[in-house]
Amino acid sequence: METVTEVEKDFGPPIQTVPTSEPVNMFDLNSNSEEADQVTEMNLQPSTENDSAELLRIHHKFGHVPFQRLQAMAKQGTIPARLGKCPVPVCASCFYGKATKRAKGSKTPVSILPLKKITRPGEVVSVDCLTSATPGLIAQTAGGLTHQRYLHAIVFVDHYSDLSYLHLLKTQSGDEVLEAKEAFETYAGSFGIDVRHYHADNGIFNARAWRTSCSESHQGLSFAGVNAHHQNGRAERRVRSLQDMARTMLVHANHRWPEAITANLWPYAIRAANDSLNATPCARHKFKSTPLQIFSRADVDVNPKHWIPFGSPVYVLENKLQAAHPIYEKWKSRARLGIYLGRSPMHARSVALVLSLSTGFVSPQYHVVFYPSFRTVHPSQSNQVPKCVWQTKCGFDKQGPREVLQGNQIEEEPQFISPTDISIIPEPEGGPIDAGADIAIQVNDEANVEQTTENEQPEAIPTAPPESLGQLPTVPTTTTTTTATTGTRRLTRANRGRRTEPTFQSLQEREILRNEVVVDDSRVPAELFSFAAMHQHRELATEELQAMSTTGDPDVLQYHQAMRQPDAREFANSVKEEFASMLNNQILSFIELARVPPGTTIFPAVWAMKRKRRVKTREVYKWKARLAFDGSRQVAGVHYDQTYAPVASWETIRLLLTMVLKNNWKTRQLDYVLAFPQAPAERELYMKIPKGIQVDSSTEYVLKVERNLYGQKQAGRVWNQHLVRRLVERVGFRQSVFDDCVFYKGSTIYVLYTDDSILMGPNDQELDDIIRQIADAGLDITEEEGGLEDFLGVNIERTSEGGFHLSQPQLIEQILTDLNLLGENVKIRDTPALSTAVLSEFPDSVDHDQHFHYRSVIGKLNYLEKSTRPDIAYAVHQCARFSKNPKVEHAKAVKLIGRYLRGTRNKGIYLRPTDDSFVVWADADFSGNWKPDDNETTNNADTARSRSGYIVSYLGCPVLWKSQLQTEIALSSTESEYISLSQSLRKAIPLMELVKEMKVLGYNVGQTVPAVHCTLFEDNAGALCLAKAPAMRPRTKHINVKYHHFRAAVAAGEVTVQYVSTDDQVADMLTKANPVSVFEKHRQRLMGW
Secondary structure, eight states: OOOHHHHHHHSSOOOOOOOOOOOOOOOOOOOSSSSSOOOOSSOOOOHHHHHHHHHHHHHHHHTTTHHHHHHHHHHHHHSOOGGGGGOOOOOHHHHHHHHOOOOOOOOOOOOSSOOOOOOOOTEEEEEEEEEEEEEOOOOOOOSSOEEEEEEOOOOOOOOOTTTTTEEEEEOHHHHHHHHHHHHHHHHHHTTTOOEEEEEEOOOOSSSSHHHHHHHHTTOOOEEEEHHHHHHHGHHHHHHHHHHHHHHHHHHHHHHOOOTTTGGGGGHHHHHHHHHHHHHHHOOOGGTTSOEEEEEEEEHHOGGGOOOOOOOOEEEEEEHHTTTSOOOOOTTSSSSEEEEHHHHHHHTTOOOOOEEEETTTTTEESSSSEETTTTTSSBBTBBOOOOOOOOOTTOOTTTTSSSOOSSSSOOOOOOOOOOOOOOOOEEOOOTSSOOOOSSSSSSSSSSSSOOOTTSSOOOOOOOOSSOOOOOGOOOOOOOEOOOOOOSSOOOOOOTTTOOOOOOOOSSSHHHHHHHHHTTEEEETSSSOEEHHHHTTSSOOOOOSSSEEEOOSSSOOOOOOOOHHTTTTTHHHHHHHOOOOOOOOHHEEEEEGHHHHGGOOEEEEEEEEEEEEEETTTOOOEEEEEEEEOOGGOOOTTTTTTTTOOOOOOOHHHHHHHHHHHHHHEEEEEEEETTTTTGEEEEEEEEEEEOOOOOOEEESEEEEEEEEEEEEEETHHHHHHHHHHHHHIIIOOOOOOSHHHHHHEETTEEEEEEEEEEEEEEEEEHHHHHHHHHHHHHTTTTTOOOOTSSSTTTTTTEEETTTSSSEEOOOOHHHHHHHTTTOOTTTOOSSSSSSSSSSOOOOOTSOOOOOSOOOOHHHHHHHHHHHHHTTTHHHHHHHHHHTSSSSBBHHHHHHHHHHHHHHHHHHEEEEOOOOOSOOOEEEEEEEETTOOOOOEEETOOOGGGGGOOOEEEEETTTTTEEEEEESSSSSSSSSHHHHHHHHHHHHHHHHHHHHHHHHHHHOOOOOOOOOSOOOOOEESSHHHHHHHHHHSSSSSSTSSSSSGTTHHHHHHHTTEEEEOOOOOOGGGGGGSSOOOHHHHHHHHHHHHOOO
């Protein structure tokens, strides 16, 4: 009795082929000697046998399309004409893949569409959804292999051309369905076709998102009756044809290569089937043209040599040989074996998608050779076939699903689970904490919150600012010891259960290292101390970054620090709420460690704890715990691709605030709640259970990152792309061409900085409607109470004159605290820098004694200057040059800035619009740091560089300023002034283009002339002449072309260059330290006080 194999259960018995004695030339794709895979029950005459065999081969190449289409191609001359007259061969794979019930009768389909003749592509498009019980592979070219799966496909069928478009889906969510619609309309738009009407079944196409999208696009929409699928017969029939062809292709390939071909490749088989139907003549057009030719209105060539049977073995040239790598082992194999998954949809037709047998990655390949007969993958003594492990690499059970879209009972692959029988216990390092009521997290008693004795009273957490901010409370003084032996290691499936021992030379060295990292929290400035960075020459026992932060800001804490605070219970409540929210919102889910793919990195989890205070009263109103992903171990190309995400610049924000004042607009400050996790995860990542959380289960669990969690290197970019997509596609915003963070809708403007934003417009009703639309788009958003008052740490206050006052008193308080300048007897300065002194390196001077953290203070001063205080720009940038090795002279200069800020702590910049357009003030200090009598400066080339300073204002309000050293050494004052002029316009012209864009869209940009003009004031006659003259001068021709970029704007009249006297040059305060009288005069004109 014959034994039926597992493969035979799923695909039927093996196909018997007739061997051929003629040799096969695998490198000649046009060779007619290739075996035709002749099947049983073929009774052909000798004269027609070769023609029928050739027709059968072409039938295999085109994905088992009906022979009628091939006969039509023969009549057209696409394939040899003799093949249209030969007997039709029998394809056994089609018997297996296309079998159906015998028809009992026929009924005339009833259409609910109007009986109107369709005259053009896109006039009516039917759409339907295909669902597979077998999970389908999602191809990845790089990074970590995903374990997400394709389970659905949406099929669009154009009624006029009969062209179909296929889009694969992971879920049937509204977002993915709309992405499919957008993808099809983009594809149609590439041929100049607009979709006018959709016809669909009910279900996902009757959802609100689909209806709204059709309505906004002015597209018609009709539905078949409930359970009357025949009324959407065009799409239903195409779905059936695609399923039949894809199933047949998989059966055909599996019978010939069962070790490699499984049903999990159905997404690519069905895509290949769709390509075949679009490229072969159809009955609807009397077999004269292909659907693609009719849809594209172009004569698209169909060459049979470009078509290869799905799943065929393909030999790919090694990457080093493709790239002409100079070093390649002479006697090593030059090719690797893969699986052909069809043509690449993103490349030329000659580029193939190839699935690697060993890695599971799918890549587009050009340097390939196919073997459609599969003979090279038949194992024998003389033919060793490479082992196929792609199913394991991609997370499919190799002994599991082999069913091909037939719905047989198969063993399901392991699914990710979220256990409901476990207890989640927030717990500090010493034990559990009482964190309130029991929801998804069980909490024990409060006995283990760090208690203090009567003799050890904790320092109180103030709810209002102390009388002197110099006495701000600090974290209780403790000694924190970090050693390499106490760190955690990177957890992987491979090292589970093994202990990593330290690799120090001796116990004595280990003790020395331990003592070197003892830190007193109360005395060390805010900086991150890394054990690995401090001992780079030693081999550490752990792969993770061992680090600790000190207490520069007493309200920013790590988990172990927060658990020692008097308000530890409030932090514990936040830990509980945060973790419960992560689980309930499906940001994280539990998965058994045993089900994590082998070799996968399990990343650490990090808690970020913070007290949030009110800006004016300093009252603590919220204890925040944020669970983050430790992305320090992420590898580019494996765990993420790109990281850049745009944010709004302060010059754009100030420009828009100026427009708000000019037009008397309303404003709303909006904040996205738990912003980053609102976007789906880009890659499949796993994370350890965080500190303070215990799983009450004997099974070992880890966390799967389902959403875009904070801490990932790509988190900002993923969130920005998700948000922009929602704003544009769902809400109807139009993104600016010149600034990616500015959006337009109706008469409103929206500016975005990561998850903080400002919405502005002429009336409250329109703003309310847009906020409601943003919420309806699936974005969790809140409106800040009190309106626009505190944005990105800047106080925005309406003045009695109808302007804005932008200030940062709280940041200045932090700087003064760092510098210890809050005492009563601190001397106040009238200017931020001495006009009689120029800073240099002072190599022979004494090093700064670090009684304040130099770089930390410089960083805060830099943000202050960029946001609201241009009056300190020159002084700050002078001090910032020496951050690497500051001397006592540099520390005194920083304290001088602090003394100036002490007397002006509540001051900032005033915005009071006028009728002016753009005005630019540009100046330069030629070699201002060079001293001819100082050996130090004469031997240092940097001292010969000139300093540029420029200010850009709009409607009389400063929106941009800069003080910087020039990158080139100018040879004259004319050259230095001209370089400054060019640098200023390099920043001003993009702002001008942004305002021009607003003007075109109908916004009132506050000017009366037809074009946006910029008046530029320059106090050097030579630079003025050089800017206006089109010819190169002998003494200035060496200036790089990059400094002549604005001449076209000058010639067009968009920029007018005017002379201004040195006394009236406002930008002079950005190039040098001025005397008090000059400094105050320029400050009055620039800042309004």
